[in-house]
Amino acid sequence: MAFELPPLPYPHDALEPHMSANTLGFHHDKHHQAYVTNLNNLVKDTPLASKSLEEIIKETFGDSSKLGVFNNAAQVWNHTFFWHCMKKGGGGKPTGEVLSRIEADFGSYEKFAEEFKNAAVTQFGSGWAWLAVDGGKLKIVKTPNAENPMALGMTALLTCDVWEHAYYLDFQNRRPDFVQTFLDHLVNWDFVAENLKKAA
Missing domain, CATH: 1.10.287.990 (Fe,Mn superoxide dismutase (SOD) domain)
Structure with a gap:
């Protein structure tokens, strides 16, 4: 069976104005x-x-x-x-188990957001920023090119794509603004919660 392109889980314009x-x-x-x-x-x-x-x-x-x-x-x-990892009306602070685990492992949501944004912004060249589970603890990981937590023996919960094609049409070279917009308006915390359950 050949691999096929999975459809997007929403229409192309669903994430506007945050992603065109x-x-x-x-x-x-x-x-x-x-x-x-x-x-x-x-x-x-x-x-x-x-x-x-x-x-x-x-x-x-x-x-x-x-x-x-x-x-x-x-x-x-x-x-x-x-x-x-994205949805219309997403972003902001999560609730429930996801928030509890973030607060336990990072101290606060704000500290998590700061560390996640820093990982995404400082990934040199193309790559990804991830929230992953490693040995039962939440961890922020940045990976170059195509690498992902699965390859490193971890379970991915959330990712932000920081290859330039992910944001250049909307944000040009302003990667920090793209990552902040992702956190504030796009993150699908329901999907993160599902991944956390599976990782438990």
């Missing part, structure tokens, strides 16, 4: 599609063709001869995860 339909159109329909196409071409007629995305990511991470496969598989997974 133009950005989502290019990012999902062009960039995400390209990773899917590349991955299918790379695994065709190989033993990896019958594996799940997660299996491919874990099996190819750190293998320099399969770097292209890892990069494209991880980017397909990362983007699908990222779309679900």
